[in-house]
Every structure is written in structure tokens, then in C-alpha cells.
Amino acid sequence: MTEDPSKRRLGRGLAALIGEIDRPAAQPQEVKVAADGSLPIEFLSPNPHNPRRSFDEEELSELAQSIGKHGIVQPVVVRPAREQGRYEIIAGERRWRASQRAGLVEIPVIIRNVDDRTALELAIVENVQRADLNPIEEAQGYQQLIDEHSYTQADLGQIIGKSRSHVANTLRLLKLPDPIRDMIVNGSLSAGHARTLVTAQDPAALAQRIVEGGLSVRQAEALAQQPANENNVVKATPQRAEKDADTLALEKLLSDVSGLKVVINHKENGGEVRIAYRTLDQLDELCRRLQAS
Structure with a gap:
């Protein structure tokens, strides 16, 4: 009986497939560092x-x-x-x-x-030294070392060459909500400004006021310390009582004599005299006149 050609082809295909299965898997090519590193x-x-x-x-x-x-x-x-x-x-x-x-x-x-621990250390140290990390990335790197490798804040300070307070202040940024973190990452809000918002009751609203008003860190601190119901209230500037003619005349007389601006604030139980100077020479001249008299 003549063998069916299709069966012969099937047999050869199975044999080839079995051969491929039995053949050892190719090993990854070993890569060597070149002579120039x-x-x-x-x-x-x-x-x-x-x-x-x-x-x-x-x-x-x-x-x-x-x-x-x-x-x-x-x-x-x-x-x-x-x-x-x-x-x-x-x-x-x-x-x-x-x-x-x-x-x-x-x-x-x-x-x-x-x-893994040392690799993460090296990555953080290099990036911090080169100032390549934004404050949020830096804080996340510190937190990762704490969570995965049981570092203390003091340990981190020694490794990266920063003070413990720097590490602590940086980690505080992770307590902020995501919208404020995004503002830190894109550079619209500095880390110093952001730290003042950590304990604020409405940090997002205060962050917006800081950015829109171009406030300094000190101004941001003062704003964050205000009660929540006062944060969005603009306090009216108290109007000063008008000065009488005698006080104004005395201010003019002293200004003419000294050559400097003189302001007198008279109250019921006393008051104060303010003399404004622009240069140290003017201050020296004023001191000389007071000593001579």
C-alpha cells in the first residue's frame, strides 16, 4: 500500500516540533564592558x-x-x-x-x-546633590527609605548631608493634598510656602491666595495662622484721626529745622515723634545736632 504523502509531511512536521521542544533554550547573551568602560x-x-x-x-x-x-x-x-x-x-x-x-x-x-537599599541611597544622594529632584520627589524618596529599609530621619540626614530638620520639613510636604503637591512640582509654589500650609484648615484656598498675591513665606505663615473664618476677610485699615492745626504746624517747624520728615502722633496720655532719614549721613547729622543742643 502506498503511503499517503500528506501523512509523511505531518510526520516530518511533528518530528521537527519535538526537536525544537527538546533543544535547550538559548541563553541570554552575556554583555561585557568594553575596554573604555x-x-x-x-x-x-x-x-x-x-x-x-x-x-x-x-x-x-x-x-x-x-x-x-x-x-x-x-x-x-x-x-x-x-x-x-x-x-x-x-x-x-x-x-x-x-x-x-x-x-x-x-x-x-x-x-x-x-x-536595593544601597541603590536607592545612591540614587537619592546623587539627585539631591545635583538638585535634580523637586521637593515632592525628594520627600517620596526619603519616605521610601523609611518604609522599606527602616531608616530614621537622623540616618537620612547623615547619608544625604542635610540636617534632620531639613529631612523632617521635607517629609511634611507629603501631608499636603495632591493639588498643592502638583503646584510644588510645577514650580508655582515653593517648598517654603507649602510647608506653611501643612496645618492650615483650607490649604488649597490659601495656596491660591499665596500664588495670586505673590506673598512672601513670612506673609504666608501669618496668613496660615489666622483663624479659618478670617483667612478670606480683608481687614479694613483703621482711619487715622485728623491732626489739629497746632500739631501740623509743629511737624512743619521741626521738619524745616532738621531737614528731615517729622511725624507727631499725639494721644491723650502722651505720644511719639518719628523722624525719617534716608541715608546714614542724615542720621549722623541728626545725632550731631541733638548732642550739640
Whole structure:
């Protein structure tokens, strides 16, 4: 009996499939650092725990242009990843991103064999030293070290070279609602202004007043300390009582004699005389006249 050709083809297909199943899986290619300390850029991956989350597009484009012309001046710090043949970025993700835009095939690296805790430490330290983190990212990085690796605020201060009070004040920003955090991230509200809102009853409304009024940190502190029902009340400026003719005449006389502006505030049980000067020379002259008399 003649064998069916279709069965022969099916048999060969099954044999080939079984052969593929039995064949050992291909091992990931081992990547070695070149003599000049560089690695193929495709074998680097960003650190999922990097405290830095936002990358300014304009700054990345400018850095990419610089790298395309001059190359990378400072190597990227990496560590071996769990996936064989790959490396995880510890510090320098912005340079890695810009290098991709610049079309680089390889970038210089420094390989560190460190654990998750140390890798996070290094990432935070480098970003804080370079002022690459916005205050919210910095606070989140500190909180991550506290939650995952049992750091104290004093420990963090020693590691990053900041005072314990700086760490504590930075962590306070995480108590603020998301809309205010967004204002800090985009730069419309400074960390100093934001810290004054932590204990405020309506921080969002006060934040808006601070931004719209261009208030200083000290003014923001005073505003935040007011009772809630006074925060949105504009206090009327008390009207000063009109001065009598004798007081006005005396002010003019003293102003003419001294050559300086003199204001007399007379009250029922006394009062005060204010003399305004613009320069130290005017003050010296006033002192000389008072001593001579």
C-alpha cells in the first residue's frame, strides 16, 4: 500500500516540533564592558524605584544636543539586573534618556554590585546633590527609605548631608493634598510656602491666595495662622484721626529745622515723634545736632 504523502509531511512536521521542544533554550547573551568602560545602551534599563519621576522635555532635548556634540562627560552608574545580561541604572537616568535621543549606541558606565537599599541611597544622594529632584520627589524618596529599609530621619540626614530638620520639613510636604503637591512640582509654589500650609484648615484656598498675591513665606505663615473664618476677610485699615492745626504746624517747624520728615502722633496720655532719614549721613547729622543742643 502506498503511503499517503500528506501523512509523511505531518510526520516530518511533528518530528521537527519535538526537536525544537527538546533543544535547550538559548541563553541570554552575556554583555561585557568594553575596554573604555562603555556598555551597549540597549542593555540598560531604568530603575523602577528611582525617586525622580519627572523629566523636563526641553532640558532633555538640550542635553541630547550637548551629548551628541561632546559625548557623556559623567558615566552612568549601574548594577547587574536580575535579568541576566542586563543592567539597571542607579544614577544617571536623565543622561541615558538624552543619549538615546542623541542616537548613541554605547554609553560609559560604572558598575556597582549593591543591594536595593544601597541603590536607592545612591540614587537619592546623587539627585539631591545635583538638585535634580523637586521637593515632592525628594520627600517620596526619603519616605521610601523609611518604609522599606527602616531608616530614621537622623540616618537620612547623615547619608544625604542635610540636617534632620531639613529631612523632617521635607517629609511634611507629603501631608499636603495632591493639588498643592502638583503646584510644588510645577514650580508655582515653593517648598517654603507649602510647608506653611501643612496645618492650615483650607490649604488649597490659601495656596491660591499665596500664588495670586505673590506673598512672601513670612506673609504666608501669618496668613496660615489666622483663624479659618478670617483667612478670606480683608481687614479694613483703621482711619487715622485728623491732626489739629497746632500739631501740623509743629511737624512743619521741626521738619524745616532738621531737614528731615517729622511725624507727631499725639494721644491723650502722651505720644511719639518719628523722624525719617534716608541715608546714614542724615542720621549722623541728626545725632550731631541733638548732642550739640
